[in-house]
Amino acid sequence: MTITAAADGSALGNPGPAGWAWYVNDDCWRAGGWPHGTNNQGELMAVLDLLRATAHVPGEDLRILCDSQYVINSITKWMPGWKRKGWRKADGKPVLNVELLKELDRELAGRTYTFEWVKGHAGHDLNEAADERARAAATAYQQGVAARSGPGFPGGHHPAAAGDLQPATLDIPAAGQASPPAAPVGRTPPAGGPVVSTGGGNAGGKPRATPAPVSAAFEELDLFSELDNEALDVAEATQQGSSIEPEALVEELERELLGPLVRGDIGRTAVLLHPDFMEIGSSGRVWTRDAMMMALEEDPGERTDIEVLGAERIGTSAVLLTYRSFARSGTTLRSSLWVLDGGRWRLRFHQGTPEA
Incomplete structure (x- = not known):
């Protein structure tokens, strides 16, 4: 039984x-x-x-x-x-x-x-x-x-x-x-x-x-492959067929990724992060996609306030978003490169630099 x-x-x-x-x-x-x-x-x-x-x-x-x-x-x-x-x-x-x-x-x-x-x-x-x-x-x-x-x-x-x-x-x-x-x-x-x-x-x-x-x-799959297959439909309504301009959509997705509820949801981060995602953090540490997802799952942190500095389209399939984030420790200048992958915008690269 x-x-x-x-x-x-x-x-x-x-x-x-x-x-x-x-x-x-x-x-x-x-x-x-x-x-x-x-x-x-x-x-x-x-x-x-x-x-x-x-x-x-x-x-x-x-x-x-x-x-x-x-x-x-x-x-x-x-x-x-x-x-x-x-x-x-x-x-x-x-x-x-x-x-x-x-x-x-x-x-x-x-x-x-x-x-x-x-x-x-x-x-x-x-x-x-x-x-x-x-x-x-x-x-x-x-x-x-x-x-x-x-x-x-x-x-x-x-x-x-x-x-x-x-x-x-x-x-x-x-x-x-x-x-x-x-x-x-x-x-x-x-x-x-x-x-x-x-x-x-x-x-x-x-x-x-x-x-x-x-x-x-789950057999013979890497850690997050199944999540990618199962969770991508979560983003259908906001991505495929959307009439929102790419720059505005990318800004919306970046703000979503900064929320603790989304960051702690490994299925949703699997949707938002590109399979080849890499980050150079403000501390100088280099993060891979798997390492980032596991870290966020364990500690999603607090919601981060940001000031968007610019959103620039690079060709037809990439948008570079730059912004300033605010935390108790100070402000950080950040840049995110979002790319179009299979009809969905996903974060490919991110870097943060503490503001002088």
Whole structure:
């Protein structure tokens, strides 16, 4: 038998009041949150709580529907390398959300699971239900009222307050409140479908099963190829067939890319950044597309105010946008080269220089 559940997270402000939720059906779901956290933390916590809530049925296969590539790739691709490096990334910096990831690694030990990427906010019933509950939990913490925790999983047990990770341990320097424990319900959620694949974590030297493939769609693709194919239709209305002049459209897309909600959405940045994108940052660091997308997914930053200095068309398929950005540390002069790629404007090159 297979338990199919959607897991999702939400953060108002990112970071800000945050929520998480997993959902099987109306009689089987759970949600919680913190006064201060990030969207990624909510996404990870939703999966972690689902694993804890189903720990009493380890023989049941888990099919986890998730709209976060950060979560899927962290668990199925990056975690083994991070562990070998002492929970550090390829550049030697500590892995973000490491306590959550360590807990996930422990809970995955011996479990049979698969992850399936679903497009967020696209009408998928289970994903929408999890998103609604995660957002409601974040809103409750924002308003200082009690968040609905949900009925939980039948027969399941979830650790009380002391067992939940606090935002202070999740790379967010703020006090937090643990999520309420789940309450059992009397009805068994529907489950069905064949075993797709097996996988597991590794803790205490226990044998580890072969990690599950995320889905056939993700096999033999680079990290973001599937996102490009699936997410490009998001831009159809604003790009293809648009009557807006290229200069104005590029300015609109640049402003969109500067917003934290878009920057934290790896599917949307996959649309906006050209496959050969490169940036020379104001610090002098050179960024590739994959490195930039992963960095933005982990820390989308705050909204940036800008003053457009110019937008100049270069031939028929390129626009050079120059502008000044404002931050607490000062102003930066920036230039972005947008090119027409398959009927869509995508950012090919960006450079920032601190203003004297």
